[in-house]
Amino acid sequence: MKKTPIANRPHVGIYGNTNAGKSSLFNAIFGQDIAIVSEYRGTTTDPIIKAMELNPYGPIALIDTGGLDDNTEVGIKRMAKTKNMLFRTDLALYVADISDFNEDDYKKIVLQFERYKIPHILVFNKIDQVTEIERKRMELKYKDSVFIILDDEDSINSLKDRIGDELQKLEVKEDTIIGDILPSQSTVVLVIHLDEAAPRGRIILPQVQLIRDCLDHGIKAMVVRETELTQTLRELQKVDLVVTDSQIFKMVSDMVPENIILTSFSMLFANQKGDIDLLIRGVYEIENLADCSRILMAEGCSHSLTHEDIGRVKIPNLLKKYIGKELKFDFYSGYDFPGNLSDYDLVIHCGACMLNKKAVHTRLWFCEDMGIPVTNYGVILAYLNGILPRCSEIFHLKNEVKTYD
Ligand SMILES: Nc1nc2c(ncn2[C@@H]2O[C@H](COP(=O)(O)OP(=O)(O)OP(=O)(O)O)[C@@H](O)[C@H]2O)c(=O)[nH]1
Ligand code: SF4
Numbered sequence: 001m002k003k004t005p006i007a008n009r010p011h012v013g014i015y016g017n018t019n020a021g022k023s024s025l026f027n028a029i030f031g032q033d034i035a036i037v038s039e040y041r042g043t044t045t046d047p048i049i050k051a052m053e054l055n056p057y058g059p060i061a062l063i064d065t066g067g068l069d070d071n072t073e074v075g076i077k078r079m080a081k082t083k084n085m086l087f088r089t090d091l092a093l094y095v096a097d098i099s100d101f102n103e104d105d106y107k108k109i110v111l112q113f114e115r116y117k118i119p120h121i122l123v124f125n126k127i128d129q130v131t132e133i134e135r136k137r138m139e140l141k142y143k144d145s146v147f148i149i150l151d152d153e154d155s156i157n158s159l160k161d162r163i164g165d166e167l168q169k170l171e172v173k174e175d176t177i178i179g180d181i182l183p184s185q186s187t188v189v190l191v192i193h194l195d196e197a198a199p200r201g202r203i204i205l206p207q208v209q210l211i212r213d214c215l216d217h218g219i220k221a222m223v224v225r226e227t228e229l230t231q232t233l234r235e236l237q238k239v240d241l242v243v244t245d246s247q248i249f250k251m252v253s254d255m256v257p258e259n260i261i262l263t264s265f266s267m268l269f270a271n272q273k274g275d276i277d278l279l280i281r282g283v284y285e286i287e288n289l290a291d292c293s294r295i296l297m298a299e300g301c302s303h304s305l306t307h308e309d310i311g312r313v314k315i316p317n318l319l320k321k322y323i324g325k326e327l328k329f330d331f332y333s334g335y336d337f338p339g340n341l342s343d344y345d346l347v348i349h350c351g352a353c354m355l356n357k358k359a360v361h362t363r364l365w366f367c368e369d370m371g372i373p374v375t376n377y378g379v380i381l382a383y384l385n386g387i388l389p390r391c392s393e394i395f396h397l398k399n400e401v402k403t404y405d
């Protein structure tokens with residue numbers, strides 16, 4: 001049974017006013033009572049996110065959120081948490097109690113959906129509470145919406161089908177890290193650096209994901225430390241690509257002959273989840289940084305020590321040394337961005353292994369819209385080490401390589 005990491009699943013978020021029936025719908029779609037349902041407004045405080053199979057579509061992540069119409073102090077905090085979910089939502093369901101539909105509230109959230117480029121389905125719930133005539137009137141007025149009763153399985157199944165159809169249109173199915181770059185039967189050498197900050201007894205998620213992606217696409221992967229790399233390259237007859245940890249890029253670049261293409265784990269993830277061209281354009285903007293320029297180090301989760309080392313220590317030190325100026329770094333982790341994004345001169349993003357594609361894209365759009373250059377750890381390390389042209393070569397070759405796939 002294939003278990004897709006949550007970050008690789010399209011995210012379907014359920015939004016709406018308090019008591020609209022969001023949690024009831026979450027449970028009905030999920031097929032189990034996970035979220036607490038009650039007749040009291042404001043029951044759901046923190047969003048819930050669960051991985052599930054949406055048949056026949058496939059794996060998705062389903063999100064239940066707190067209501068949007070509560071202006072009390074607690075309600076405002078709850079709404080902030082709900083709005084953070086917009087960053088990662090690929091498709092939204094706006095649930096409305098048919099007998100208590102507030103069109104102004106709906107229009108307000110639609111503006112937010114548009115800002116975050118999220119398509120949505122308007123779902124009218126509790127249709128057992130209104131007359132047939134009222135229901136027909138609403139059906140005529142909101143032609144593209146779906147009408148459900150939670151204990152009517154058929155209506156839930158039609159909604160599930162509609163969700164699947166909308167997701168198909170978005171083409172946000174699980175995508176590949178390397179399978180669209182190299183043809184099957186290619187040989188890749190993955191170089192993993194095991195220093196004291198590396199977790200004991202295991203390798204980190206991006207490395208696991210890349211190995212699995214190689215297996216899924218019939219790409220042969222040889223996993224080595226840098227100490228075994230030279231010997232490995234001598235022994236293998238054909239190597240199509242070497243992928244290395246960004247932190248030892250310079251050393252590995254010196255070890256890998258010029259005729260073998262080299263890139264980093266972070267560059268591959270940047271290409272898979274983000275916009276590699278934008279991230280490369282962003283990195284050249286470091287040449288324009290001035291004394292006391294502000295840089296946002298944006299991380300996708302409360303990182304492990306390994307990442308702390310790269311994002312919090314290595315990159316800031318390298319960058320200050322390269323620019324020769326005092327720079328001010330702020331660190332932020334989560335799916336969203338801090339409210340003062342416009343204060344920054346540059347955003348440097350982590351590899352985003354825990355973020356879904358939509359969350360990364362939303363962050364990049366926000367930077368682009370505000371005219372703030374954005375790059376990521378892998379791209380900046382390659383740039384500062386003078387090897388960016390070499391490690392981005394694979395992405396320019398991608399289209400040619402794809403033709404004999
Ligand atoms: N009659 C009827 N009641 C429903 C239906 N769906 C949900 N309810 C009831 O509506 C109430 C609110 O449901 P919830 O699922 O907790 O609503 P919510 O939107 O999650 O509410 P908050 O978490 O407070 O924002 C509960 O008492 C549900 O039993 C329905 O289709 N028909
Ligand atoms: S999401 Fe970012 S900070 Fe978190 S583990 Fe992945 S690369 Fe590191």
Ligand SMILES: [Mg+2]
Binds near residue numbers: 022023037
């Ligand atoms: Mg709820």
